[in-house]
Amino acid sequence: MGIAALIAWVLAAVGGFVMLGRWVAHGGLRSSGASRFPPGLILGHFGLAAAGLVVWIVYLVLDARVLSWISLALLVVVALLGFTMFRLWVPAYRARAATATVGTRDPAGGPGAASEAGAAPEPAESHLPVAVVGAHGVLAVATVVLVLLAALGVPSS
Numbered sequence: 001m002g003i004a005a006l007i008a009w010v011l012a013a014v015g016g017f018v019m020l021g022r023w024v025a026h027g028g029l030r031s032s033g034a035s036r037f038p039p040g041l042i043l044g045h046f047g048l049a050a051a052g053l054v055v056w057i058v059y060l061v062l063d064a065r066v067l068s069w070i071s072l073a074l075l076v077v078v079a080l081l082g083f084t085m086f087r088l089w090v091p092a093y094r095a096r097a098a099t100a101t102v103g104t105r106d107p108a109g110g111p112g113a114a115s116e117a118g119a120a121p122e123p124a125e126s127h128l129p130v131a132v133v134g135a136h137g138v139l140a141v142a143t144v145v146l147v148l149l150a151a152l153g154v155p156s157s
Helices: 002-025 039-062 065-105 130-151
Strands: none
Touching: 002 039, 002 130, 039 065, 065 130
16 A cells, blocks of 8 residues: 555656646746745645655655654645645636637637737646646545555555
């Protein structure tokens, strides 16, 4: 169970790195309001997830049960921060999708026509790939479940 949790956690982290890179590349850390995500939310999510992963690896090496519960506690906070980001991401995604749909119906302007016409720039999080967001969320849920099962001592079959 512990190794399965580690694999799910690492795969979720890869998706998280992809999203963090896209968010930063599209101006997420700029103070000009280029994002609806407060940098502290993003960096807190990232930092606590990384800390929890390190604690989980130490747990696997030392087999100290208390570390599994510490990892789980960190993971619950990480999940709450992640859900908060997801809740903030959905309107940005919908707005970008609506702009793209309007742009494809209007032969005079493409998906970027609104931003060229002086409309507000798209927030950095609207550029996150939907598949990566979805996979990251599914892997995160799997990670929480697997860490909980391992912390409870459920044996792998």
